Amino acid sequence: MSFASSDGNDLGIYIVVLPVTAFKDPAWDSIGDELWPIIAKSLNTSRLAHQGHVAPTGTRDSTLEILVRDNGCVNHCENGILYSFNATKYMFSWGNLSEKLRMARLDCTDEVIVDLFSGIGYFVLTFLVRAKAKLIYACEWNPHAVEALKYNLQANSVSDRCIVLEGDNRITAPKVCSRELPIESVLVSFLQVRIAGLLLLRALRIEGRMLHMHGNVKDSGEGLWTDHISKSISEIAISDGHCWEVTVEHVERVKWYAPHIHHLVADVKFRQIKK
Template sequence: MLRYQKIGDIVLVKRDLSQEEMEYILNKTRCKTIVKYEGISGDLRKPKIKIIYGSETETIHKEYGCLFKLDVSKVMWSMGNIEERKRMAHISHPREIVVDMFAGIGYFSIPMAKYSKPKKIYGVEINPDAYYYLRENIKLNKLKNVEPILGDNRVLNLENIADRIIMGYILKTRFFLDKAFQLLKEEGGVIHYHDTLPEKALYSEGVYNIMKTAEAYGYKLTYYDIRKIKKYAPGVWHIVIDAKVEGC
């Protein structure tokens, strides 16, 4: 079955194409470039791609009323996270301070800033290319409530400021929980914790990590909800835990 995703005027596929399949996509989408997406690597989340057709890899993608400028050869695009980006757009409110610990090009920060309109979103990103496009997207969407920060969030010089924290990362997210609780306000708040977990561990491992880290920093977990985002591997899900914690 031929599956593809159109990002602006670039099409992403996950396998090589026959000549017939390529012509079908070109006729159907009128795209300028077709790219085989082969995954991401390293802490900078750099994509590995193969250009199948065309040459240009920078585009502007419109999703849910927001504009995202990106270069698919330099920064990742989460192909299966569309519904989660829409959900996050409306989850905050104008009184909140939000820290997006893995902001990327603004996948969550941009729609949240536009629709929820929190007082401020700190968008932290370690990849210079993604940081560049984050700044471009703040300007493209004419947002005044997003402050981009280039650097490693583990050494971020901010403490006890956030009502809400977005941890839109997978595989190593648990190693950043200490910093998340340092960023939370003393009275507590909400953490959106992404991870990849086996089906049998969905209701234990991720919640346990949050609960134990909360206790170490003087908080208690008062509520959580687990949502499946997409299948990551056989028997393994990319999930998000919405965890509400309060200061003890």
């Protein structure tokens, strides 16, 4: 695996990342000072790193270790969008490219969007740069991701159309609801189905609004997952005084997250039922 760099050195254009399963024996560390530069030279790069497991924290920090040189800052260009981040502090989600391309094809010219889990701007930038969204509220609580997100908004010349809500979205997101904004869609980019945490459902008051909900689901459980989404959102709406017809219009199979587990995105629409 390699990440593009912005350091201007031809040999240093990439960080080559050794897989987490490589050189696991502690014996390699004892000769690392001599070994790692040799491996880097053989791979025609001046920056070498060792991939680590994603930290089991709420902020899902990177544990990537730089073996040669000490600069983990990288640039990655995808679909005409520049993503910059420090690979030692935050991971990059490679597998969601097809979903980002799908969102890029939407026409969001007059839409206000909320992304509850923005990261470094994976979907925020897609909606702003490619789908031409009017405004996005970007919620993120990892300080390293927030730093990269703000930089990426500037680098892609779209910072004037994004409001970054830094901190726990359980605190920051309700403030958006209280502003009575005409929010067209909510992007729920989290890896588990936690319907009770959909803090912005109240903002989706106008017919035709959309919720894009991500989840990891066993390949035999897709129907149960979509049924659970519809039922749970309907119950939340009723508890908030609304009577909605909730429809899962489409399920996108984005990638395999693990054997027999699909990463899915459900496109959910709401329609007010007239009493």
